[in-house]
Amino acid sequence: MTSATTNDQQNTAPPPPAPAEITYAGQYSVNPLAEVGFRRMCAQIPAVLGRIARLSWRTDRRAVQLLLGCQVLTGVSAAVLLTATAHAMEPVLGDGAAADRLREALPALLVVALAAALGRGAGAVATYAGRRITPRLTTETDTALVEAVCRVEAAAYAEDGFSDRHEAAEMGVVRTQTMVADAQRLLSALLRMVTAGGVLSVLNPLLLPLLLLAVLPAGVGAVLTARVDYEIHYANVADRNVRGMMRWWATTSKYGDEVRANSMTDYLVHWYRTLSERCDRRTLDAAPRTLRIALLSSLAGGVFLVATWGALAWLAVSGRIELAVAATAVIAVQTTLAALSQVVVSGAAVFHTSLYLGDMQSFLDTAAARAPRRGSRQLDPPVAEIRLDEVVYQYPGKDEPAVDGVSLTLERGQILAIVGANGSGKSTLTRLLTGIYLPDKGRVTWNGADLAETDPATVWRRTGLVPQIFAQWPLRARDNITLGQPRTHDDTPVWEAVDAVGLREAVEALPAGLDTLLSREVFGGSELSGGQWQRIACARALYRRPELLILDEPTSQMDPRGEHQIFERIKSIAGDRITIVVTHRPENTRIADHIVVMEHGRITEQGRYDDLVHAGGTFAELLALSQDR
Numbered sequence: 001m002t003s004a005t006t007n008d009q010q011n012t013a014p015p016p017p018a019p020a021e022i023t024y025a026g027q028y029s030v031n032p033l034a035e036v037g038f039r040r041m042c043a044q045i046p047a048v049l050g051r052i053a054r055l056s057w058r059t060d061r062r063a064v065q066l067l068l069g070c071q072v073l074t075g076v077s078a079a080v081l082l083t084a085t086a087h088a089m090e091p092v093l094g095d096g097a098a099a100d101r102l103r104e105a106l107p108a109l110l111v112v113a114l115a116a117a118l119g120r121g122a123g124a125v126a127t128y129a130g131r132r133i134t135p136r137l138t139t140e141t142d143t144a145l146v147e148a149v150c151r152v153e154a155a156a157y158a159e160d161g162f163s164d165r166h167e168a169a170e171m172g173v174v175r176t177q178t179m180v181a182d183a184q185r186l187l188s189a190l191l192r193m194v195t196a197g198g199v200l201s202v203l204n205p206l207l208l209p210l211l212l213l214a215v216l217p218a219g220v221g222a223v224l225t226a227r228v229d230y231e232i233h234y235a236n237v238a239d240r241n242v243r244g245m246m247r248w249w250a251t252t253s254k255y256g257d258e259v260r261a262n263s264m265t266d267y268l269v270h271w272y273r274t275l276s277e278r279c280d281r282r283t284l285d286a287a288p289r290t291l292r293i294a295l296l297s298s299l300a301g302g303v304f305l306v307a308t309w310g311a312l313a314w315l316a317v318s319g320r321i322e323l324a325v326a327a328t329a330v331i332a333v334q335t336t337l338a339a340l341s342q343v344v345v346s347g348a349a350v351f352h353t354s355l356y357l358g359d360m361q362s363f364l365d366t367a368a369a370r371a372p373r374r375g376s377r378q379l380d381p382p383v384a385e386i387r388l389d390e391v392v393y394q395y396p397g398k399d400e401p402a403v404d405g406v407s408l409t410l411e412r413g414q415i416l417a418i419v420g421a422n423g424s425g426k427s428t429l430t431r432l433l434t435g436i437y438l439p440d441k442g443r444v445t446w447n448g449a450d451l452a453e454t455d456p457a458t459v460w461r462r463t464g465l466v467p468q469i470f471a472q473w474p475l476r477a478r479d480n481i482t483l484g485q486p487r488t489h490d491d492t493p494v495w496e497a498v499d500a501v502g503l504r505e506a507v508e509a510l511p512a513g514l515d516t517l518l519s520r521e522v523f524g525g526s527e528l529s530g531g532q533w534q535r536i537a538c539a540r541a542l543y544r545r546p547e548l549l550i551l552d553e554p555t556s557q558m559d560p561r562g563e564h565q566i567f568e569r570i571k572s573i574a575g576d577r578i579t580i581v582v583t584h585r586p587e588n589t590r591i592a593d594h595i596v597v598m599e600h601g602r603i604t605e606q607g608r609y610d611d612l613v614h615a616g617g618t619f620a621e622l623l624a625l626s627q628d629r
């Protein structure tokens with residue numbers, strides 16, 4: 001095929017298909033607001049304010065005290081300001097020479113100026129207090145969320161809607177950045193409203209109810225708009241979750257080669273854009289509803305506002321109130337109106353926040369409920385025996401168990417090799433052996449202790465795992481090896497682990513040796529090759545000197561020298577531990593004392609290498625295939 005034809009084909013190729021429509025499905029896919037009425041939505045606000053106050057109190061008690069003190073000062077200064085204004089108005093609008101009237105009003109005007117300054121000062125200090133609370137509050141909630149996810153039973157990750165609910169909970173963290181400011185604005189507006197409204201009621205009792213009616217429609221509109229926004233947010237959760245993942249996978253340099261050489265860029269950009277447009281479409285579809293809400297609430301509010309000003313004008317013109325009182329009432333109406341509007345806007349913001357905080361809290365509750373509850377049994381070293389009795393494990397949503405009735409006994413000093421086809425349950429078996437998953441049926445025991453009753457920390461302190469897909473942490477080389485271990489100020493054991501995997505030369509060639517940051521994306525960082533990263537993952541497990549060492553395809557990216565070195569090392573240290581090697585290369589099982597072959601979650605064959613080679617079963621077949629080139 002000529003290059004012209006290829007280009008031609010590319011130009012006329014149909015656009016990539018749209019990504020599958022993803023819906024946030026399952027028991028959590030019901031919008032919690034769908035059945036909730038307006039009054040119940042408003043009733044949430046005091047509870048949320050209380051929660052914000054409690055969270056803030058725990059974060060910075062003194063800042064909360066400062067903030068509350070300032071709020072009280074703001075309210076008091078607003079009341080003083082209005083009362084003093086009323087006093088100043090009488091002489092200002094009275095009879096006599098202008099200079100005399102001003103002189104007479106001067107003390108009240110001074111009080112007005114002082115009250116205004118006090119109000120502004122208190123507002124500034126309250127903002128400062130809010131700024132002291134917010135960053136730490138955000139860090140607290142963000143860390144709590146990360147910790148909660150890190151600590152759940154690993155099986156929870158596969159449960160219905162877990163990841164989507166996690167995504168929804170992230171919005172709660174984002175909202176903590178504005179929630180203190182919103183709550184503070186709401187409180188200060190409430191205080192200003194109460195004080196200004198009080199003064200207004202004294203001037204004339206008719207004006208306050210009219211003003212309330214003028215602002216109430218805006219309040220209803222703001223809460224209803226917040227509800228629509230939340231509905232859109234809720235409908236977009238699953239798409240946003242996938243889009244977030246796609247963004248990372250598409251842009252991270254780690255997968256840059258694959259993206260380019262497989263001409264994925266157009267497809268990924270198209271996919272990303274389509275997901276974004278799908279979210280936008282839901283937002284745009286809701287726009288007419290929000291417009292209707294805004295127009296109707298403005299109309300109703302406008303009617304009552306005209307009525308308020310009309311009432312004030314009628315009171316003044318008909319002589320029912322003095323001119324001075326009317327002038328003060330104008331200011332009081334303006335102040336109350338501004339405060340009421342602020343109450344409405346901030347109240348709606350707090351309500352909006354309450355929805356996301358609700359999601360966050362409900363996810364945190366779920367995560368807490370899914371934290372390991374296995375009992376506090378401790379293990380006494382050394383781990384001499386690990387047993388599986390008729391163990392069954394089925395992933396949520398799957399029809400067949402991944403591990404189906406496996407019994408096995410491992411003894412200290414033994415090397416076990418697990419072989420089998422893709423998807424036959426090898427990795428799942430290692431997760432059961434280490435207690436990452438607990439079996440649905442059967443038992444896994446370490447030294448006779450059932451892992452379902454044993455503190456997982458005491459188990460994982462004794463394990464070292466090189467998983468098939470291992471993390472390449474954006475940390476220094478040293479930390480990549482010691483991560484998960486107690487701190488050491490001595491690099492000798494680190495270098496021992498580096499030597500054990502034949503990585504000394506490569507580490508010494510790094511710009512700062514063990515101190516080199518292993519992340520090319522970060523300024524000053526370096527990158528390792530695939531096989532070197534795999535050696536780091538092996539070094540990490542060996543550094544732990546674990547009593548159970550599990551290596552899942554540990555040498556798949558290594559050159560023969562590296563692979564040989566790793567297996568020699570495994571043999572030489574095998575006496576002090578139980579070792580499990582999962583491999584697709586039958587030749588590598590030569591080092592094992594015992595080999596199990598897995599098919600469809602069951603052990604179908606087991607024995608020593610020499611026996612299985614001549615048994616004429618699956619193992620012999622796999623070996624023959626691996627040598628048939």
Ligand SMILES: Nc1ncnc2c1ncn2[C@@H]1O[C@H](COP(=O)(O)OP(=O)(O)OP(=O)(O)O)[C@@H](O)[C@H]1O
Nearest residue numbers: 158395402420421422423424425426427428429468
């Ligand atoms: N996190 C998971 N959630 C749901 N199903 C899973 C999960 N991990 C594995 N499975 C399913 O369990 C079965 C066994 O998977 P497992 O990873 O244990 O196989 P394996 O033998 O290690 O495969 P491979 O050789 O490809 O690594 C497969 O059918 C797989 O689809």
